[in-house]
Amino acid sequence: MAGSEKDPEYLSTLERGLSVLRAFDATRPEMALSEVAVATGLSPAVARRCLNTLVALGYIRQDGRRFLLTPEVLAFGSAYLSSMNIETIAVPPLQALGQATGDSVSLAVRSGREILYVCHIPSNRRIRLGAGVGTRFPLNATSMGKVIIAFQGDAAIDAYLAGGPLPRLTERTITDPDSFRARLQTIRERRYDSALDELDYGIVSVAVPLFDVAGHVVGAINCSTSTTRISQDELVRTRLPLLAEAAGTIASELRRFPQLARSLSGS
Structure with a gap:
């Protein structure tokens, strides 16, 4: 955030260190210094200082010229889940x-132009596109993403569409801005969304919004499964009442744990 760097309370060194941690993913499980610099946009000198600090703190391990994350980084996610009572509420x-x-069942929030899985209950059936806590997917390609932004209002939609082209994951992913707006209007009217082959082929899902006590959307929950198990129409018909009940239960719990609602709405 360039504007934040002008704030005397903003630590750009912390931002750089976090960017190094976030640079590691499934496609980059380990990297050399030069690769970290490219992935983060940092100079090699700054990337080296960040890496050396994170190695000293135990969050990154150096193996020759390569760097990789250590299990210590899991402490951040564990602290969030326990402090926000996710196990109790969701x-x-x-x-x-x-x-x-x-089905696979999930709770996700919006994180920029993506959705971020906060809670995920996997099914015992194999689905090609795996997901778990911390997984991110493009907002426009998911039922939960579209449900969330639909209820965030026109200003949020305008800003999202102005932020760049909508990524295409399949031939059915909505990438046209006008079609996307029309889909969001439909979601507002019926208060759910269902996606078929939009995130990946062979996956069908249905999602409903999750609101806090003030009526602000803070996330979404969904059921997702394989198209070989059930048709889209049948999924919507049978899962919507159950999703609405689960969303109501979680919303009631958010009244008892308002800190979680505040946390989710700030994602």
Whole structure:
């Protein structure tokens, strides 16, 4: 955030260190110094200082000229899940939903131009496109992403569409801005979205919004499964009542744990 760097309370060194941690992913499980510099946009000298600091703190391990994350980074996610009472608030209703349907069930929030999985209950059926806590997908290609932004209002939609082209993951992914706006209007009217082959071929999902006590959308929950199991129409018909019940349960719990609602809305 360039504007934030002008704030005397803003630590650009911390931002750089976090950018180094975030640079590692499934496609870059380990990197040399030069690769870290390219991935983060940092100069080699700055990247080297960040890496050396993170190695000293135990979050990154150096193996010859290569660097990789250590399990210590999991402490950040664990701290969030425990401090926000995710296990108490979201897991029980989502587990019950998963057991009743056999689907994968998730709770996600918006994170920039993507959605971020905060809770995920996998099914025991193999789905080609795996997901888990911390997984990110393009907002426009997911039922949860479209549900969230649909209820964030016109200003949020305008800013999102002005931020760049919509990524295409399949031939069915909505990438045309006018079509995207029309889809969001439909979502507002029926209060759910269903995606078929938009994120990946063979995956169908249905999602509903999750609101806080003030009526602001803070996330979405969905059921997702393979198209070989169920048709889109049948998924919507049978899962919507169950999703609405689970969303209501979580919303009630958010009244008891307002810190989680504030955290989700700030994602």
